[in-house]
Ligand SMILES: C=CC1=C(C)c2cc3[nH]c(cc4nc(cc5[nH]c(cc1n2)c(C)c5CCC(=O)O)C(CCC(=O)O)=C4C)c(C)c3C=C
């Protein structure tokens with residue numbers, strides 16, 4: 434296993450089921466790592482109180498780091514594991530991933546503003562609460578959190594096993610606040626990947642920032658040392674939005690209308706007026722009637738960098754179907770995850786523009802919301818959150 438620790442996670446491509454994504458490196462894995470097929474995302478609150486909070490959190494983060502590194506390498510959460518320890522004691526691993534390969538598992542760790550409040554550490558501006566947006570239907574029970582762990586893998590059992598074991602280790606210090614399973618990644622994050630489709634049936638992630646665009650990532654994703662705080666230099670912010678999609682209403686909408694709302698063609702993913710998915714978007718191009726081919730209120734126009742003074746984000750979302758709603762509808766949608774250098778200067782103007790004018794909003798509802806700071810990657814021997822807690 435020694436070799437995998439040395440490489441950076443940034444350029445790793447997903448491979449066969451045995452593929453291992455390096456846990457340590459300049460950046461945390463799971464950000465520009467080519468998006469895996471499955472997600473298990475969990476937000477936790479620190480339940481420990483009083484003067485021991487900081488020590489309890491440090492102790493847990495050290496244990497989590499050891500377990501996370503083991504599991505991303507395809508090992509059990511702790512030595513002994515599911516069956517090879519004292520049979521009179523609970524096993525140190527829950528066992529459901531026994532015999533399964535690593536499946537490109539990545540575990541990405543984030544810190545919420547409320548944890549900093551509890552520790553008496555000032556929040557960086559990027560961890561300010563998001564403002565309410567028009568038409569928000571945010572459920573506090575699906576929002577916020579002191580800490581988050583994003584588990585991505587090409588096998589759902591591997592992702593769920595990792596989250597379950599980390600949650601279990603946190604007993605007494607943390608408790609799950611909310612969690613989300615996802616499938617069918619809705620964003621390609623590398624030029625090596627094909628673009629998947631969201632539950633409206635459209636290719637999603639075509640015009641995303643990509644791992645190969647180092648300058649774009651430096652400009653839009655990584656927090657520079659000059660911006661502070663020091664513990665986040667080289668890290669990033671994660672914005673999560675649970676977006677319910679009213680697929681039944683969408684499915685009764687004409688193809689022309691679906692494409693007009695999106696600004697792209699459903700089959701090829703090309704911008705309206707073009708034939709190839711990756712044709713650069715020309716927002717000024719006229720349609721047959723002389724008005725812009727891509728409507729003034731189309732999703733891709735409103736979310737585009739040219740509409741937002743150059744703002745871009747790295748999207749890394751997943752589809753979800755959480756059963757049905759009891760009223761004959763699928764409880765389905767997009768678990769939107771995006772990484773950026775400053776949520777206030779990137780996500781806030783982008784979502785404000787969409788909430789105000791995007792006609793897609795008639796078919797969707799934002800029901801959960803959270804922002805986390807994701808510190809940079811770990812050097813050998815370092816633990817999750819060390820730059821914050823010992824900086
Ligand atoms: C605040 C940011 C965004 C939210 C929320 C969001 C929700 C959302 N998006 C789709 C479907 C598509 N989005 C597409 C492009 C796109 N979306 C955003 C941002 C948010 N989307 C951006 C920045 C872009 C790129 C814009 C550009 O410059 O071209 C596309 C087109 C394909 C692509 O480029 O990815 C689709 C399709 C849904 C269904 C949704 C909420 C459920």
Ligand SMILES: [Fe+2]
Nearest residue numbers: 637732733736
């Ligand atoms: Fe979008």
